[in-house]
Amino acid sequence: MKLNVLAPMMLLAYTSFALGGANANASGSHDHHAGGHESEAGSPAPAQQADKTILVDMHDTMKYVFFDDVEIRVGEVVRFVVTNKGTLQHEFSIGNAEEQKKHAEMMRENPNMVHEDGNTLSLQPGETGEITWRFAGDPDVIFACNIPGHFEAGMYHRVSLQTGAGHLHDHHDVAADADFVAFSGLEREAARVVTAFRSALEAGDKEAALKYLNEDLTIFEDGGVERSATQYSMGHMEADIAFFSQVETTLIEHHVEQLGDMAVSLSRTRVTGSYDGEAVDSEGMETVVLQRKEGEWEITHIHWSNF
Numbered sequence: 186m187k188l189n190v191l192a193p194m195m196l197l198a199y200t201s202f203a204l205g206g207a208n209a210n211a212s213g214s215h216d217h218h219a220g221g222h223e224s225e226a227g228s229p230a231p232a233q234q235a236d237k238t239i240l241v242d243m244h245d246t247m248k249y250v251f252f253d254d255v256e257i258r259v260g261e262v263v264r265f266v267v268t269n270k271g272t273l274q275h276e277f278s279i280g281n282a283e284e285q286k287k288h289a290e291m292m293r294e295n296p297n298m299v300h301e302d303g304n305t306l307s308l309q310p311g312e313t314g315e316i317t318w319r320f321a322g323d324p325d326v327i328f329a330c331n332i333p334g335h336f337e338a339g340m341y342h343r344v345s346l347q348t349g350a351g352h353l354h355d356h357h358d359v360a361a362d363a364d365f366v367a368f369s370g371l372e373r374e375a376a377r378v379v380t381a382f383r384s385a386l387e388a389g390d391k392e393a394a395l396k397y398l399n400e401d402l403t404i405f406e407d408g409g410v411e412r413s414a415t416q417y418s419m420g421h422m423e424a425d426i427a428f429f430s431q432v433e434t435t436l437i438e439h440h441v442e443q444l445g446d447m448a449v450s451l452s453r454t455r456v457t458g459s460y461d462g463e464a465v466d467s468e469g470m471e472t473v474v475l476q477r478k479e480g481e482w483e484i485t486h487i488h489w490s491n492f
């Protein structure tokens with residue numbers, strides 16, 4: 186919500202830059218696109234015609250993080266302000282499924298080509314760029330990074346455009362699936378603490394793991410309660426370390442919200458492999474509450490469940 190407040194300010198800041206639109210970007214390297222690159226999914230538009238602005242982060246985890254619901258109607262003009270949060274180059278390209286497939290093939294054949302068509306933003310690490318797009322035509326739209334290997338690693342986001350006016354929820358289930366974002370807020374400091382704690386458990390480093398726990402924390406686990414870091418270290422912790430160091434855990438979903446000096450982390454993991462000779466294939470859910478004390482984030486509550 187806070188990010189939305191920034192949008193009008195940023196709009197002012199970008200107006201002069203955006204007047205040239207996508208054509209200005211394209212003119213240097215692709216003369217045949219100088220008239221504006223048409224796509225089955227629509228065409229570039231001037232930023233001042235935008236009906237709304239959507240902020241997007243790109244991460245080396247091959248994920249786009251959208252800071253607003255990606256509910257777009259056919260005919261709507263949307264301005265995307267995109268930041269590359271990673272250490273690799275990434276793209277934010279708009280097209281329909283067929284175009285994105287072709288684009289990916291082209292990039293594979295010619296990995297060093299710089300893509301500056303009107304439908305593609307190509308950003309270096311740390312860079313922010315923007316693209317304003319009028320969605321018209323094919324309602325099956327894919328945002329994709331076509332750097333070789335990235336699309337294949339899951340760096341795309343598919344949306345079905347809403348048709349007609351005022352019927353946003355006609356296709357609610359479909360839209361909910363298409364807009365599902367599995368990872369959000371992972372750039373936050375509190376998210377790093379949760380990840381570091383998990384890594385320490387997996388590495389079997391009890392001392393490192395304990396550094397992230399507030400002494401007065403509460404842990405709910407398997408129907409039991411532990412009411413301090415000391416109690417945990419003398420209780421379940423050994424078993425948790427033994428378990429996590431033997432199995433393979435894969436994050437399915439992870440969201441971190443930070444509100445002042447409090448943060449909440451919600452995650453789901455897939456746990457596979459074997460533990461003490463028994464095959465394991467289960468899902469774990471974890472809720473972690475953190476507090477910031479003297480500038481440092483500490484875990485004050487954990488709730489784990491497995492099924």
Ligand SMILES: [Cu+2]
Binds near residue numbers: 247275276330331332
């Ligand atoms: Cu990428």
